[in-house]
Amino acid sequence: MDLFLLLPLLLMPLLWRGAISQDKEHQILVKETVIVQEGLCVSIPCSFLYPKQNKNNRKVYGYWYHISFWKSSLALTNDPQESVNSWAQGRFHFTGDPGMNSCSFHITKAQKNDYGSYEFWVKTENVNYGYRKKRVSLQVNDLTQKPEIHIPESLESGHQVNLTCTVPGACREGTPITFLWSGIALSSYRFASQDLHSSELLFTPQPQDHGTSLTCQVTFKEPSVTTKTTVQLRVSYPPQNMKMIISWPDRRGPVYPENASSLVVLEGESLSLVCEMNSKPPATLSWAHGNQILNSTQASDPGVLYLKLSNLGIKASGEYTCQARHPLGHQNYSVRLCVQTLTQKPEVHIPEILESGSPVILYCLVPGDCRKGKHFTYLWTGTALASRGSGPLNTSKLLFIPQPQDDGTNITCQVTFPKAKVSTETTVQLRVTYPPQNMNISVFQANRTGPELLGNTSSLQVLEGESLTLVCTTESNPPATLLWTYRHQVLQSSEASLDPGVLYLKLSKLRPKDRGEYTCQAQHPRGFYQHSVRLCVQTCACCPVSEEENGFWPLIITLLRGALMGAGFLLTYGLTWFYYTYRVNQPQDTVDKSEPMNLYSVPMSYGTQDKSKTQTWEKSQ
Numbered sequence: 001m002d003l004f005l006l007l008p009l010l011l012m013p014l015l016w017r018g019a020i021s022q023d024k025e026h027q028i029l030v031k032e033t034v035i036v037q038e039g040l041c042v043s044i045p046c047s048f049l050y051p052k053q054n055k056n057n058r059k060v061y062g063y064w065y066h067i068s069f070w071k072s073s074l075a076l077t078n079d080p081q082e083s084v085n086s087w088a089q090g091r092f093h094f095t096g097d098p099g100m101n102s103c104s105f106h107i108t109k110a111q112k113n114d115y116g117s118y119e120f121w122v123k124t125e126n127v128n129y130g131y132r133k134k135r136v137s138l139q140v141n142d143l144t145q146k147p148e149i150h151i152p153e154s155l156e157s158g159h160q161v162n163l164t165c166t167v168p169g170a171c172r173e174g175t176p177i178t179f180l181w182s183g184i185a186l187s188s189y190r191f192a193s194q195d196l197h198s199s200e201l202l203f204t205p206q207p208q209d210h211g212t213s214l215t216c217q218v219t220f221k222e223p224s225v226t227t228k229t230t231v232q233l234r235v236s237y238p239p240q241n242m243k244m245i246i247s248w249p250d251r252r253g254p255v256y257p258e259n260a261s262s263l264v265v266l267e268g269e270s271l272s273l274v275c276e277m278n279s280k281p282p283a284t285l286s287w288a289h290g291n292q293i294l295n296s297t298q299a300s301d302p303g304v305l306y307l308k309l310s311n312l313g314i315k316a317s318g319e320y321t322c323q324a325r326h327p328l329g330h331q332n333y334s335v336r337l338c339v340q341t342l343t344q345k346p347e348v349h350i351p352e353i354l355e356s357g358s359p360v361i362l363y364c365l366v367p368g369d370c371r372k373g374k375h376f377t378y379l380w381t382g383t384a385l386a387s388r389g390s391g392p393l394n395t396s397k398l399l400f401i402p403q404p405q406d407d408g409t410n411i412t413c414q415v416t417f418p419k420a421k422v423s424t425e426t427t428v429q430l431r432v433t434y435p436p437q438n439m440n441i442s443v444f445q446a447n448r449t450g451p452e453l454l455g456n457t458s459s460l461q462v463l464e465g466e467s468l469t470l471v472c473t474t475e476s477n478p479p480a481t482l483l484w485t486y487r488h489q490v491l492q493s494s495e496a497s498l499d500p501g502v503l504y505l506k507l508s509k510l511r512p513k514d515r516g517e518y519t520c521q522a523q524h525p526r527g528f529y530q531h532s533v534r535l536c537v538q539t540c541a542c543c544p545v546s547e548e549e550n551g552f553w554p555l556i557i558t559l560l561r562g563a564l565m566g567a568g569f570l571l572t573y574g575l576t577w578f579y580y581t582y583r584v585n586q587p588q589d590t591v592d593k594s595e596p597m598n599l600y601s602v603p604m605s606y607g608t609q610d611k612s613k614t615q616t617w618e619k620s621q
Contacts, residue, residue, distance in 0.1 A: 062098030
């Protein structure tokens with residue numbers, strides 16, 4: 001046991017700048033100068049010797065005194081009979097046993113007034129010795145010790161981590177230290193879980209936290225001192241905020257297309273595609289046309305990649321994709337370019353035959369493969385669209401209701417590329433079908449200079465022996481088949497006529513048997529129409545009309561006339577009978593001769609008579 005205790009005494013001179021007392025029986029080995037920062041703790045190793053004959057004492061007491069110029073005060077002892085100075089109470093502790101030749105002690109929460117020299121004394125029943133020549137000089141400096149923040153070198157966005165803040169020189173004993181975390185990445189100043197010497201913070205980094213600062217502040221209560229450490233966050237995150245910019249070297253400003261959108265460009269143009277995104281560490285960018293990787297230019301900024309396209313041709317159409325490859329994930333951004341040539345005209349889709357009054361939809365399609373997307377403006381013009389107003393009809397689909405007057409007119413669809421300020425157009429002629437309309441009958445007579453227009457079902461009187469020509473005209477598309485009929489017989493047809501819509505009927509040397517109704521019929525796929533004229537051939541000043549000519553109408557009129565006459569007769573007879581019946585049934589003394597009888601009033605005894613009163617009245621007469 002003695003050899004074990006002597007070993008530290010032999011090694012201590014090699015490590016510390018100490019000295020052995022001139023008294024060989026009383027030796028102490030301790031570090032002469034000890035430096036500690038305010039608020040922190042320090043341990044001071046110490047060993048001592050005293051005469052062997054005095055080692056059999058049951059109890060060995062050690063004492064550390066704080067030595068000043070004018071006084072000394074007890075700072076530490078294991079003697080229960082002694083009391084230490086109040087400023088050292090609870091902060092100075094023996095870490096060794098004086099009975100085992102150890103005078104090591106520990107100071108917690110160092111204060112400025114701890115500064116000075118400390119001297120060790122040993123006391124037993126037979127010994128009371130102070131090692132005055134070998135004192136410990138304690139220096140208390142300002143607190144410069146910074147907390148240590150233990151944080152992964154690279155944080156991954158969205159993944160929670162545990163950050164730890166520790167104070168290496170902090171005491172594990174005594175009052176807890178207060179930790180305070182702060183930084184832009186944190187919602188506000190906040191405390192985290194902590195123990196006596198460290199604090200832990202659960203933190204989920206985000207992309208915007210990269211490059212921001214995080215601070216751990218430590219406050220010691222006794223004495224009241226504060227220190228802090230700030231670190232910069234390094235957050236890795238996959239590509240985000242990806243966008244594309246399209247610019248032209250010779251005209252108009254840049255375009256920012258949406259992802260997976262399309263854009264129409266003109267044949268022969270040159271442009272640049274710029275891909276931009278944010279990621280940490282920078283992602284690997286590349287441009288692809290379809291499945292083909294293209295040569296591109298890397299900008300000074302690792303998050304930007306250029307692609308130049310010159311003298312675009314039809315083959316340059318297709319999807320251009322900017323690919324971002326990153327350890328934490330991949331992202332693509334694409335735009336479909338459609339190279340439009342102006343040598344092709346728009347395609348106007350319209351039914352070959354339009355029916356008057358039936359709504360149809362007219363389509364104007366951009367030539368080539370650039371039909372998708374709203375890259376063009378449309379302008380429909382034509383006489384048939386005059387009723388819609390003078391404003392442009394900017395639509396590729398036009399609802400149109402054709403009218404008869406639209407047949408043979410033109411309609412034009414003009415397609416304009418606003419960004420290129422060029423346009424192309426196509427004109428088509430309308431073919432509108434419509435049923436017969438404006439049907440008329442006119443007559444040419446030899447004794448008149450011009451034709452006479454006759455109304456439908458009108459009558460025409462001519463003299464026996466005269467000749468005339470009836471002309472039937474109508475408008476329709478396709479031309480209707482015209483027929484002249486007389487008494488249900490077809491006299492003339494327009495099937496072989498070279499003049500559609502017109503049919504002539506020549507009547508020569510008319511005789512009374514030629515009189516009657518002549519009808520012009522128009523047969524058309526969309527309807528049947530007819531007009532008629534009644535011809536009266538006169539042999540004298542009057543022109544009698546036969547029953548055969550007029551049909552059954554005269555008979556019907558005669559029957560109606562007879563019925564009306566019979567009804568009038570019955571009405572007259574009934575009123576007369578009613579008058580006489582009323583006069584006979586009324587006594588003379590009840591008749592008011594001053595008032596005329598009202599034939600329309602109903603007698604109270606109508607239909608029933610009192611025979612007794614009638615017989616008495618007859619006897620009195």
